[in-house]
Each structure stands twice: as structure tokens, then as C-alpha cells.
Amino acid sequence: MIQAIAFYLFATLVIASAALTITARNPVHAVLWLILAFFNAAGLMVLVGAEFIAMLLVIVYVGAVAVLFLFVVMMLNVDFSELRSGFVRYAGIGALLAVGLAAEIMVAFGAWSAGKIELARRAAPTPETVPNIEALGMLLYTRYLFVFEGAGLVLLVAMIGAIVLTHRERKGSRQQNVARQNARRPQDATRNTRPTIGAGVEL
């Protein structure tokens, strides 16, 4: 009963906030609706017993990615009516993509239920005795170790690439050299003089 109520609550909110993401006039509101959609998707995942994935979704997407989204949108001052102007032009391609995706999902589900591809392995059962975070770890670090490390490597390359592409040496900006700042002592920076009246000080 409570599960059913929670499921329909989360599911309705995901769909509603996803729809509002697209239709919201203000881009910041759109990102906020997107965040709400992420959040409710996490709730759905908790309901099916994938609490680890749910937490990762919140930490990674809501906690980090969406924050950056929000900032970009807040600072860029995107004019959405300008973006919308291309709607009719691209509507056909968009519809085609949507149909393609739907077809792919159908094919995937058809293959899934057709069977004969190692029935014992195709499902992803959560073992009753082990929390799913442990079950996931057992698989990731044993059978799928190389795939997992490969994914890590791809991310590392992407990170380095992003840094290389965006980093630029700025001429004329003052760099802070923390080691030098810390090494500085009062006697290096100050001087105690007793000038005679009217003589002034050499700076």
C-alpha cells in the first residue's frame, strides 16, 4: 500500500517535472525542474531496492552536475525564446530521433524476454544476503575489473583534456606564490627608522 502510494507519487512527479523542464520559460526554472526529476528518479530506485544507485544519482547528478548546470544557466543569461525559434525547423529530426529511441527500447525488451541468452545471468538479482552495494562491488572488482578500469581511464583522459583545453596562462594577472608569502617575515617587509623632523622618509 505505502509502496504503491510512494511509487505513483514519485512516478507522477518524475513525469511532471520532466515535462516542466521542457516547457518552463525561465531556464533556471527548467534546471530546477530537472533536479526535481533526478531526485524523484532516485526515489524510484530506492523503491526497487537499488539504494546505492539512488544515492549515487543524488550525489553525482543533483549534488555536482546540476549545480554546474545551474551556474552556467544563471550566469550566461540564456535567452530561451531565441533557442525556441528553431523549434519548427528541427521538429522533424526530433520526432525521428524519438521514434528511433522507442524502437530501440522495444527491440531491447523483445530480446530480453526472448530468452536463451543465459537465463540465469540476464537478470540482475539482488542477493538476499548481501546488500546491493556489496554485490555490485563483487562484480565490478572481479568479473568486470578491466571494463571498470577502462571507464576510469576514459574519465581521466576526459578530465585532462578539459583542463588542457581550457587552461590558459594569463599575462598580467598577479599569481599568488603561497610558499613565498609564508616565508616572508616582518623584518623583511618593515623597517624602523627615526627620521629627523622635516627630512621625510625614502620609500
Next chain:
Amino acid sequence: MTSWTSATLGYEGSWFLWTIIDILLIAFPLMLSVAMIIYADRKIWASMALRRGPNVVGPFGLLQSFADGLKVFLQETIIPSAANKVLFLLAPIITFTVALIVWAVVPFDERAALANINVGLLYVLAASSLGVYGIILAGWSSNSKYPFYSAIRAAAQMVSYEVAIGFVLISIVLWSGSFNLTNIVEAQRGMGFGLINGFFINPLLFPMAVVFFISSLAETQRAPFDLTEAESELVAGYQTEYSSMSFALYWLGEYANVILMCTLNATLFWGGYLPPLDIPILYAVPGILWLFAKMLVFFFLFSWVKATVPRYRYDQLMRLGWKVFLPLSLFWVFLVSGYLMLTRVGVGG
């Protein structure tokens, strides 16, 4: 009593009722302790600055926070005309709610946690990463320069230090073999020579305890990392345009977060609800009192730091987070996991 409610309301109704009662049992004492801890904070700063601090309302000024609360409650809520009204009012509510929801997984005693979930630590990380939204939204929806600067600073700061906190937590998870906060506390039983409870006594984990303490200062935007509210530069930061109850919600949420971080410090490194020494007679004192005492010690440290340490420059803050804490904690994850591989191979813990 549980059987009586489940007889009259059915299992689900009874579960619902008891969860609500448990939530109130956490939230009300929490709000009371927030009020008292604000008073304690002001008294501690005052005595470090050789002042008297609040001493007029009630005996020793004990009722000062309640008087302040009442004053704020009676004030007018001013909404700037250029503000985005819905988000402007939503932002403090988000901050306040997020500050409360994390308490669901904190173990107050061996079997006293509202939700003893497997991914407790991840839940803490997830919920604390939500805290930044209250600040960003306040900064943006105020439609004013200073709050927006403050929001940018806050977001960068919180995201940066969460990375370091994440790695610190990984070393703890590696050592205790669980994400469950109760299991993490239990793993600390008799850590030091079978006598001292707490990860801090472990020379491999002590540096992480220090990193976590400093990062928790940054995460709660307390001095010396209070650049989001640096009054000499940004008026009052993201709270500049807030007044009355919406301001009070920030105030309460901020201190609830500070108390939470103190409790997390105690829970993750200093034995949580376990007594400091693993001696049977000390277990006569209920665990919640030990946790409370440890929390107060950490709160004193927070206040002490705030009263004595000058504010960081922004580049220093970023340098500390990214160039010192991140490499250090990453290296420590290697160190801890390497040590555990050498000593615990095949144990499966």
C-alpha cells in the same frame, strides 16, 4: 505500545505513526539544542574576547535565543520587488529541510537510528550536497549582486571540500567494511589496544580525522572559511535580502548543520555513541549521552576556531581544498587500502 497501534491501525498505519513520532523525537530536541548552542556559541566567543556575552534575558542570558526567535518572528517579511518570489521563499526552506533530513541516519545508540540503512554514509553525502541549493537559489533569486557573489563562492567551496570529504569517508569505509553508520561505530570498538574506542587512535586514520574536521568547518561555512558571509566584502552574503522568518530558517539550518557536522566528527572518528574507553562500567551511561558529550566537545572546537582564526583569502581556501586536502586524502586512500590488502587479504571484510 507498538503492538497496540498495529492492532488498531494495521501494520502500515502503525509504521507510519511511529515513524512520524520518531521524527518529532529527533526534530524537537534538535531545535532546542540549536537554540541553546547559539547561546553557547555567543558565550564562548564572548569569553575569548573578554566580553560578557548575552546575559540579560533569563538567568545567565539562557533565554537569549528564544527572545531573538520571538523578535524575528514578529518582524515583517520583506521580499525585494525584483526577486523571484517563489524561489526566494523556497531557498531557506530547502536549507532548513536539508539540515534536518540527514539526522535520519545518525545512530544515537546501538539500536537507535531512525533509518538504519546500508548506505547511511552515502545518504549523508547526498543530503549534505543538497545543502548548496538553498544558498545558490537564495543568491540568484534575490536578484542582487552581493548574494550572487556569495552563492558562487558557496557553491565552489562546498563542491571542492565535498571531494576531500568523500575520500576521507572512503578510508573509513575501507577500514570498517560498511557504509552503515552503526557498523562504522561498532568497528571502532576497542580500536586502540582493545581499550580505546575510536578510529582517531589509529595512526593511519588520525590524519584523516584532522582533514575531516577542517573540511567540516569549510562545509558548514564556519570561520575561517566563512567567505560566503564575509561581512567586510559581501554585507551578509546570500542572506543579505532576507528578513524575519526566512532569515531565521537560514540561521536555524546553519546551526543544525554545524551540530550535524560535530556529531559526524564524533561518529566517524571518535567512537560515536561508544564511551571513550572500552570498560564495562562506562557502558552504564547511555550511548546518546556519550554522543552528546562528544558533539559538545567538537562544538567547542568549532567556536574556538571561529573566535581565534582569521578568515582565509579565497585563493587560499581553494588551494587548501584542491592542492592540499585532495592529494593528501587520495594518497591516504591508497595507503589505507594497501595496508588492508596486506593485513586482511582473504578475510572478505
